Amino acid sequence: xxxxxxxxKYLFRKEGQNVTLSCEQNLNHDAxxxxxxxxxxxxxxxxxxxxxxxxxxxDIAEGYSVSREKKESFPLTVTSAQKNPTAFYxxxxxxxxxxxxxxxxxxxxxxxx
Amino acid sequence: RKEVEQDPGPFNVPEGATVAFxxxxxxxxxxxxFWYRQDCRKEPKLLMSVYSSGNEDGRFTAQLNRASQYISxxxxxxxxxxxxxxxxxxxxxxxxxxxxxxxxxxxxTIIP
Numbered sequence: 069x070x071x072x073x074x075x076x077k078y079l080f081r082k083e084g085q086n087v088t089l090s091c092e093q094n095l096n097h098d099a100x101x102x103x104x105x106x107x108x109x110x111x112x113x114x115x116x117x118x119x120x121x122x123x124x125x126x127d128i129a130e131g132y133s134v135s136r137e138k139k140e141s142f143p144l145t146v147t148s149a150q151k152n153p154t155a156f157y158x159x160x161x162x163x164x165x166x167x168x169x170x171x172x173x174x175x176x177x178x179x180x181x
Numbered sequence: 182r183k184e185v186e187q188d189p190g191p192f193n194v195p196e197g198a199t200v201a202f203x204x205x206x207x208x209x210x211x212x213x214x215f216w217y218r219q220d221c222r223k224e225p226k227l228l229m230s231v232y233s234s235g236n237e238d239g240r241f242t243a244q245l246n247r248a249s250q251y252i253s254x255x256x257x258x259x260x261x262x263x264x265x266x267x268x269x270x271x272x273x274x275x276x277x278x279x280x281x282x283x284x285x286x287x288x289x290t291i292i293p
Binding site: 108110113118127156158169172174 | 185189213215222223224225226227230268270272278279280281282283284285286
């Protein structure tokens with residue numbers, strides 16, 4: 069079955085710790101995205117990548133980093149510089165020609181201890 | 182004015198009723214519009230797209246009013262399974278539609 073997987077489902081971060089959220093897709097999509105969702109707010113774009121080895125900052129990139137070494141994978145690292153990391157993180161992908169139509173993974177809930 | 186604005190609800194509607202909610206957008210250059218559905222604690226999933234005046238898919242109808250800059254979603258003969266949050270999504274033409282603006286969502290609960 070084709071789709072997007074994210075792991076872990078829940079993640080706990082201690083103060084000062086970097087954590088990495090996994091996102092893998094086997095849809096052969098070129099473009100991948102990371103969003104965070106907070107209660108009462110719309111999804112906000114953190115980073116996106118339209119092609120392997122290239123990525124761009126979204127609206128709230130501070131405190132986050134990404135890599136795109138493989139087409140299938142787009143991991144997100146939440147660094148200690150992100151002061152309010154508790155949120156629901158969603159990864160998405162799309163084909164290049166239809167970036168408005170995005171397919172989302174099941175999400176990772178990050179909580180700070 | 183916010184880029185995309187939705188009435189957060191909640192809308193509590195009896196099963197079988199018709200319900201409609203709107204979404205306003207600020208960028209008059211926007212050409213395409215989308216409704217995504219998000220179940221509680223799950224990921225959003227594409228429900229409908231609107232490129233011209235409207236789109237219909239079974240019990241769901243999305244309409245676009247360019248003059249007033251809003252889109253609406255109408256659900257007829259509502260089912261319990263329609264309970265969800267409905268997100269209005271508008272691509273940003275300034276970024277070649279690479280970036281999307283998501284509304285905060287309208288929460289709908291269908292009551293038996």
